[in-house]
Amino acid sequence: MSPTPFTRGRATDMAPVPVRTRSVRVSLAIVVGVWIIRRLVGVMITIARTPLLLAATVVIIGLAVLWSRFGLLPSSLASLLIIGALVGWWLRSPATFTRTVGDRARSLGRWLWTYRRYWQPAMVTANLAQHRDGSEQLPELLGVASTRSVDRVRVRLLPGQTLDDWAEMAHRLAQTFAIDSCRVHSTTDVQVIEIWALRRDPLTDTVAPVETAGMDLGGLEVGRAEDGEPFRLGLLGHHVLVVGATGSGKGSVIWSTLTQLAPGLVDDSVRLWVIDPKGGMELAPGQALFDRFAHGASTIDADGVGLWEESFAELLEDAVAVMRDRQDRLRGRTRLHRPTPGDPLLVIIIDELASLTAYVSDRGVRKRIDAALSLLLSQGRAAGVSMVAAVQDPRKDTIPVRDLFPTRICLRVTEPEHVTLTLGAGMRAKGAHAERIRHDLPGVGFVQVDGLPEPTRVRFAHITDDDISHLVTKITNRASAAGGQRLQAIESAAA
Numbered sequence: 001m002s003p004t005p006f007t008r009g010r011a012t013d014m015a016p017v018p019v020r021t022r023s024v025r026v027s028l029a030i031v032v033g034v035w036i037i038r039r040l041v042g043v044m045i046t047i048a049r050t051p052l053l054l055a056a057t058v059v060i061i062g063l064a065v066l067w068s069r070f071g072l073l074p075s076s077l078a079s080l081l082i083i084g085a086l087v088g089w090w091l092r093s094p095a096t097f098t099r100t101v102g103d104r105a106r107s108l109g110r111w112l113w114t115y116r117r118y119w120q121p122a123m124v125t126a127n128l129a130q131h132r133d134g135s136e137q138l139p140e141l142l143g144v145a146s147t148r149s150v151d152r153v154r155v156r157l158l159p160g161q162t163l164d165d166w167a168e169m170a171h172r173l174a175q176t177f178a179i180d181s182c183r184v185h186s187t188t189d190v191q192v193i194e195i196w197a198l199r200r201d202p203l204t205d206t207v208a209p210v211e212t213a214g215m216d217l218g219g220l221e222v223g224r225a226e227d228g229e230p231f232r233l234g235l236l237g238h239h240v241l242v243v244g245a246t247g248s249g250k251g252s253v254i255w256s257t258l259t260q261l262a263p264g265l266v267d268d269s270v271r272l273w274v275i276d277p278k279g280g281m282e283l284a285p286g287q288a289l290f291d292r293f294a295h296g297a298s299t300i301d302a303d304g305v306g307l308w309e310e311s312f313a314e315l316l317e318d319a320v321a322v323m324r325d326r327q328d329r330l331r332g333r334t335r336l337h338r339p340t341p342g343d344p345l346l347v348i349i350i351d352e353l354a355s356l357t358a359y360v361s362d363r364g365v366r367k368r369i370d371a372a373l374s375l376l377l378s379q380g381r382a383a384g385v386s387m388v389a390a391v392q393d394p395r396k397d398t399i400p401v402r403d404l405f406p407t408r409i410c411l412r413v414t415e416p417e418h419v420t421l422t423l424g425a426g427m428r429a430k431g432a433h434a435e436r437i438r439h440d441l442p443g444v445g446f447v448q449v450d451g452l453p454e455p456t457r458v459r460f461a462h463i464t465d466d467d468i469s470h471l472v473t474k475i476t477n478r479a480s481a482a483g484g485q486r487l488q489a490i491e492s493a494a495a
């Protein structure tokens with residue numbers, strides 16, 4: 001007889017040979033003694049594994065020995081000396097003190113009093129514990145690294161668990177550990193994840209622009225991530241799409257990127273071609289830095305076609321020509337163009353991409369723009385042509401080339417659907433609720449880089465009008481000091 005759906009499968013014995021063991025009587029003293037010894041060994045292992053605890057234990061034992069041998073006065077003096085040294089360190093170098101002592105002490109405290117203490121009930125109530133053969137299996141708490149605002153909790157998953165299981169439970173964990181919010185991140189080890197538990201949101205404070213002497217196109221420091229660390233945006237070999245409702249701070253993504261490109265603008269290893277279809281309102285203050293600037297003119301030609309649309313198409317087609325020329329030159333020599341002074345990275349900046357893809361009135365011009373955009377986005381990265389484009393509406397009929405941007409940034413949006421369209425399916429479940437970003441937090445958003453499993457929440461640096469004029473003056477002065485071709489390019493752009 002064939003098995004029914006309920007009788008299919010193989011039955012396994014609970015044990016290879018069923019054995020009935022006799023119960024053994026053990027005295028209470030032995031049970032308590034073993035329990036104490038196990039605890040003591042656990043404490044010693046913890047001390048040995050934790051440098052801060054080890055140092056504190058050594059100091060305390062040292063002071064106790066001093067006291068027992070030489071009395072109270074020498075040990076009190078030694079204690080004062082140690083406290084004085086710590087205070088002196090904190091005053092001289094608060095950053096290193098915080099990193100070495102403050103954060104470690106905080107991590108230890110959070111590990112002991114919050115996570116280790118409530119780990120079992122938290123796992124059970126969030127359905128993240130497993131029950132097998134009558135025993136309870138808990139995911140292993142590997143460690144906690146805390147800063148002033150966030151606890152990064154490393155956890156080894158139980159067999160069969162995935163990052164998504166934890167992402168689904170993130171809000172429950174936040175509630176259980178009494179923290180603002182929780183996000184789950186993968187690590188290089190597939191069995192280990194990191195929970196970022198936010199105790200205080202470091203992104204409520206405006207982020208100031210960072211002045212850089214050098215430029216790292218693989219990671220421009222454009223803002224701050226939610227763990228309080230600098231956030232770096234890769235531009236070399238990338239195109240970046242910024243999506244956000246009006247007033248969400250798209251301008252700050254563009255300007256913080258431009259600020260970081262300053263060294264390259266001075267030594268001519270970066271050139272900017274800019275399209276600002278909103279009449280140049282957003283980007284004109286930086287015009288002196290752009291090699292080309294198409295911003296729309298108020299004129300139309302004899303056929304009623306806006307000349308600005310022509311100028312957008314021309315700029316993009318010229319960029320395609322630069323790309324083709326590079327491809328011819330680099331073929332067989334390298335697979336990725338490395339920008340150098342005189343052979344720069346060409347960065348194309350477009351402030352409102354929908355004006356080029358959806359709102360162009362002339363069909364011929366629109367076709368030209370579509371063709372050039374698709375070519376640049378699909379082939380430009382390797383040839384040293386990168387694009388940074390901003391748009392309010394990420395829907396496919398507005399931005400058909402959306403998926404060709406490997407890096408996508410979702411600032412505050414009006415609809416949950418916009419998050420999925422921008423960052424990809426499943427990203428809201430991983431905590432990217434960009435539709436919930438508060439109106440008073442412009443420049444806050446989620447960044448998704450192709451190949452990385454979850455988005456990063458960041459705040460981009462706020463660049464004021466004064467910062468922009470300071471930047472323009474600085475770059476033109478430096479370029480003037482450097483002399484040569486680059487200055488001519490800047491001067492002719494400014495003219």
Ligand SMILES: Nc1ncnc2c1ncn2[C@@H]1O[C@H](COP(=O)(O)OP(=O)(O)OP(=O)(O)O)[C@@H](O)[C@H]1O
Nearest residue numbers: 206245246247248249250251252442443460461462
């Ligand atoms: N990172 C930021 N930090 C603090 N304030 C910011 C930040 N970015 C933008 N702002 C402020 O928020 C307001 C809106 O910014 P912005 O013009 O860049 O938005 P936008 O998304 O480009 O809007 P639109 O689509 O209407 O042009 C401005 O007053 C700006 O000063």
